[in-house]
Amino acid sequence: xxxxxxxxxxxxxxxxxxxxxxxxxxxxxxxxxxxxxxxxxxxxxxxxxxxxxxxxxxxxxxxxxxxxxxxxxxxxxxxxxxxxxxxxxxxxxxxxxxxxxxxxxxxxxxxxxxxxxxxxxxxxxxxxxxxxxxxxxxxxxxxxxxxxxxxxxxxxxxxxxxxxxxxxxxxxxxxxxxxxxxxxxxxxxxxxxxxxxxxxxxxxxxxxxxxxxxxxxxxxxxxxxxxxxxxxxxxxxxxxxxxxxxxxxxxxxxxxxxxxxxxxxxxxxxxxxxxxxxxxxxxxxxxxxxx
Numbered sequence: 001x002x003x004x005x006x007x008x009x010x011x012x013x014x015x016x017x018x019x020x021x022x023x024x025x026x027x028x029x030x031x032x033x034x035x036x037x038x039x040x041x042x043x044x045x046x047x048x049x050x051x052x053x054x055x056x057x058x059x060x061x062x063x064x065x066x067x068x069x070x071x072x073x074x075x076x077x078x079x080x081x082x083x084x085x086x087x088x089x090x091x092x093x094x095x096x097x098x099x100x101x102x103x104x105x106x107x108x109x110x111x112x113x114x115x116x117x118x119x120x121x122x123x124x125x126x127x128x129x130x131x132x133x134x135x136x137x138x139x140x141x142x143x144x145x146x147x148x149x150x151x152x153x154x155x156x157x158x159x160x161x162x163x164x165x166x167x168x169x170x171x172x173x174x175x176x177x178x179x180x181x182x183x184x185x186x187x188x189x190x191x192x193x194x195x196x197x198x199x200x201x202x203x204x205x206x207x208x209x210x211x212x213x214x215x216x217x218x219x220x221x222x223x224x225x226x227x228x229x230x231x232x233x234x235x236x237x238x239x240x241x242x243x244x245x246x247x248x249x250x251x252x253x254x255x256x257x258x259x260x261x262x263x264x265x266x267x268x269x270x271x272x273x274x275x276x277x278x279x280x281x282x283x284x285x286x287x288x289x290x291x
Contacts, residue, residue: 091166091187094173095123096180098139110166110187112159123183128155128163142172142181153188165192215241221279222256229276231256 091107093100100123103115111118111126123139124132131154138148150171156164166185173182209216218236221229234252242249245261252260257271265272268289278285 091185093123093183094175094180095183096175096178098122101175101180107185110164110185111156126156128157131155139181142170143179165189209238212238213240215244217241221276229272231258232275234260
């Protein structure tokens with residue numbers, strides 16, 4: 001028994017089969033508790049069964065060793081994985097059964113809360129009310145193995161009530177041995193604000209463009225292989241252009257001038273030269289023309 005206890009203390013993992021002439025049940029129990037792989041009492045044909053016992057004990061030991069190695073490798077891999085996502089520059093959240101199981105510092109920073117304030121709560125609590133239902137549906141379908149978009153845009157609400165726009169990428173993973181969803185989030189709030197500012201500027205531009213008193217036509221110059229102007233295409237015209245020329249927007253946009261206004265080049269050949277110079281040099285020009 002002393003030998004068994006020494007092997008156990010040193011963690012050698014050596015399988016031991018005890019062969020003895022004593023058949024005491026107490027000794028058997030103590031030996032098995034001390035780490036014996038099996039126990040054989042001498043007598044009868046015990047020598048005949050020794051090879052099969054040894055073979056089974058060795059096979060069992062090998063299986064245990066392989067299982068232990070696999071468990072250690074898994075724990076090491078999971079440890080590296082956790083360290084990787086903990087230190088990632090992207091906000092990362094792991095969700096299982098709708099509840100937050102892990103957040104890295106970037107994710108906590110994004111919503112202005114600590115990790116402890118997030119873990120164990122439903123992720124929908126931190127979403128904009130208009131985005132919650134869609135998120136829950138995607139989560140449910142993903143866990144069922146159904147096809148759902150892996151990337152989408154939604155809004156988070158931080159601790160102070162500010163809206164944060166994020167682009168979210170999601171994938172199914174195993175977390176602590178169970179299916180879960182890994183969410184990678186990139187903060188695109190500034191980009192969204194820039195887009196909104198640009199849209200507002202475009203709206204104002206179109207309002208000015210459509211309501212100005214002067215006729216306005218936005219054209220694209222067409223050139224030949226020698227970079228010489230040969231025609232131009234109407235890309236946009238305003239209401240005043242329609243009123244002054246009598247031409248309808250739908251009749252000129254997308255058409256070259258020789259199609260939209262027949263005879264223009266013949267009666268005003270200088271137009272192509274003037275327009276071409278403005279387009280190619282960027283220098284403005286003022287001139288009179290009569291239709």
